[in-house]
């Protein structure tokens with residue numbers, strides 16, 4: 577769906593009164609209309625016009641895969657130019673509904689452990705294409721939970737968290753990403769609290785500096801994945817452009833300026849970055865910062881990396897915590913549905929479509 581500003585401009589250009597934009601936003605974002613024709617507050621001729629000239633979702637949904645327990649829903653979206661990207665809805669048992677969005681088609685950063693990295697960079701997604709991934713899952717929840725705009729309690733029935741950890745490096749598509757965040761945050765649109773939106777970067781220093789000056793109070797997660805420059809460089813080529821020292825210095829500035837906490841993401845790769853020495857080096861590197869560490873169990877793919885396993889993750893966690901640094905271990909959902917970043921899209925491109933994928937019936 578085009579942004580509210582674009583919608584107002586469009587209506588103005590077409591000679592339609594501005595108040596219609598509120599009715600359209602209400603119909604799409606609050607009442608879950610999937611076609612303009614469903615927005616009954618609009619006159620029929622306007623509905624027909626919108627139906628012919630605009631679209632609510634900027635893409636087609638090619639596949640939707642649901643885990644057997646229903647906690648994870650992964651969707652493969654086909655953009656108007658045929659590009660494939662994926663988004664994931666994670667329904668946590670505590671009631672949170674979190675959507676992991678993609679910000680680019682493919683990714684040029686080539687982290688060795690990542691399926692998306694093997695696709696290479698195709699193009700940036702537009703603000704609309706990014707925000708629509710959240711709109712799609714918000715509508716999915718409305719449909720499957722029977723939520724209506726009049727429900728006094730919308731908890732568990734709407735998307736309430738967003739993380740930019742799907743395909744692509746969001747900070748190499750900064751303007752579109754921030755524009756999509758504003759749509760997600762806008763109370764007339766998705767109304768998701770800015771503090772419930774997390775931007776995740778592999779360490780694009782200039783964009784971290786830009787974010788310091790943005791008044792939106794979003795969360796920042798940094799995929800650090802290694803405690804030394806040498807190790808980081810060995811599987812994250814971006815470290816050649818922005819060294820670990822430069823990244824850490826920038827993050828210290830970020831924390832000082834914004835008083836916000838940084839989340840360090842650390843994917844646990846067996847025999848690569850999961851040793852007690854790495855844990856101590858990581859803790860030494862970030863101790864004293866307003867931060868926390870999120871250890872990520874690796875979803876094994878065909879790329880040859882192995883999951884560190886629970887006992888090594890627990891040992892790593894204990895060491896980092898002994899430095900008074902809070903540590904969490906990410907709950908990993910959807911292992912059985914090509915859960916790794918970009919895996920579904922890569923499989924589709926290579927014609928290996930997942931066996932349990934069901935084609936969308938609607």
Ligand code: SF4
Pocket residue numbers: 683684685686687690691692693742743744745778917
């Ligand atoms: S991990 Fe993120 S930054 Fe690295 S290649 Fe994959 S999508 Fe790109």
